[in-house]
Amino acid sequence: KPVLNIDLKGMVPLSADWHPQDQYLAMTGQDTSIYAFETTNARHVLGHYLQSTSPIEDVAFAPDGRLMAVGNEEGVVAMYSSNGSTFVTIYEMVLTGATGSPHTIVWSPNGVYAIIGNADTLAIVGKSTAPQRPGSKVPPKTSGFGVRKVVRDxxxxxxxxxxxxxxxxxxxxxxxxxxxxxxxxxxxxxxxxxxxxxxxxxxxxxxxxxxxxxxxxxxxxxxxxxxxxxxxxxxxxxxxxxxxxxxxxxxxxxxx
Missing domain, CATH: 2.20.25 (N-terminal domain of TfIIb)
Structure with a gap:
């Protein structure tokens, strides 16, 4: 017996993921929106920060529930930070290759890195562990994330x-x-x-x-x-x- 029916407003879902502590259900599909439902009171959270320029291929929460990775059809992968009832973009990358859109996004159980893959490219995005070099002109990544390795062919x-x-x-x-x-x-x-x-x-x-x-x-x-x-x-x-x-x-x- 269903406990709750959610109106998806015509969206055909392609990917969904539960928050590790069941605070949200994130759902994406053939339109350009990312729907986040608060499971505690069934509130529909939607805003400009959860919009994409093309259909969403995959979505995945980090093990601690603080981050959510989203990949769209154009190969853009964004990291969102959960802040109360909002999601803020903290990191973005573009997955290039013969087919840019990510087939899969998977977080490591310890939350240190995420694997983002398409048909011919695998990108490992992880938390930066190396300290900032003295005198470096490159500003530190405020998100703490960076591409650790890209595997092609x-x-x-x-x-x-x-x-x-x-x-x-x-x-x-x-x-x-x-x-x-x-x-x-x-x-x-x-x-x-x-x-x-x-x-x-x-x-x-x-x-x-x-x-x-x-x-x-x-x-x-x-x-x-x-x-x-x-x-x-x-x-x-x-x-x-x-x-x-x-x-x-x-x-x-x-x-x-």
């Missing part, structure tokens, strides 16, 4: 990105699945080829990685070892249809 399409619970490893899946090590400048340390992947998800405890895609095959990898070289494919399950999304339950025993 990965050899795989970045259809799906999953980040390990400890934030060290990133799984980038498309024509294959590649594991990047955040502690080693996001270099590729593992590769699996199990068909064209459209969705991936790491279990909350980081022990299992699941992928699914056009092959209609759910693949589970064992990632429990501290040594990436010992990570291995556990089993495949045939699905009835193409898999477009994956999600683990809060406890691994509940399964996918």
């Amino acid at each position: 990965m050899g795989t399409v970045a259809n799906a990105v999953a980040i390990h619970s400890q934030s060290r490893y990133v799984a980038v899946s498309g024509t294959d699945t590649r594991i990047l090590d955040a502690s080693d400048d996001f270099c590729c340390v593992k590769r699996w080829d199990q068909g064209y992947v459209l969705a991936s998800a790491w279990s909350p405890d980081g022990i299992w990685l699941a992928t699914i895609g056009k092959s209609q095959r759910l693949t589970i990898y064992d990632t429990s070892s501290e040594l990436v070289a010992e990570w291995r494919l556990m089993f495949n399950l045939q699905a009835e249809k193409t898999g477009l999304a994956l999600s683990w339950g809060p406890a691994v025993v509940q399964g996918l």
Whole structure:
């Protein structure tokens, strides 16, 4: 039984994300607006600061709920800071490439960096840790964010990105699945080829990685070892249809 019906004013939703503390539900779609609903009193928060020049592709809250990343069809990715009932833009970047619009935006569980990917480019945006050099003429970024690395021509399409619970490893899946090590400048340390992947998800405890895609095959990898070289494919399950999304339950025993 529905508790509340929300009028989307004709918008066709393409992406949505819950605030970590359930304070907001952010929703984007085919128009140029970002809708933020306060879940405490169902208040619709809308303003010029939540407008985009083109349709929104993806939206994601940071783990602490203080930041929200939004990417539009033109490849513009903006970071918004939640301040009471308003959202203020604190950082913007443009994701370039053959297809500029971001397919995915994923925050690391520790909130230190975000992965922003499209078909042929992966950008790692993170909090700046290096101190300002004395005498530098470049003003410090007031947001504390900057592009840590841009990976082009990965050899795989970045259809799906999953980040390990400890934030060290990133799984980038498309024509294959590649594991990047955040502690080693996001270099590729593992590769699996199990068909064209459209969705991936790491279990909350980081022990299992699941992928699914056009092959209609759910693949589970064992990632429990501290040594990436010992990570291995556990089993495949045939699905009835193409898999477009994956999600683990809060406890691994509940399964996918």
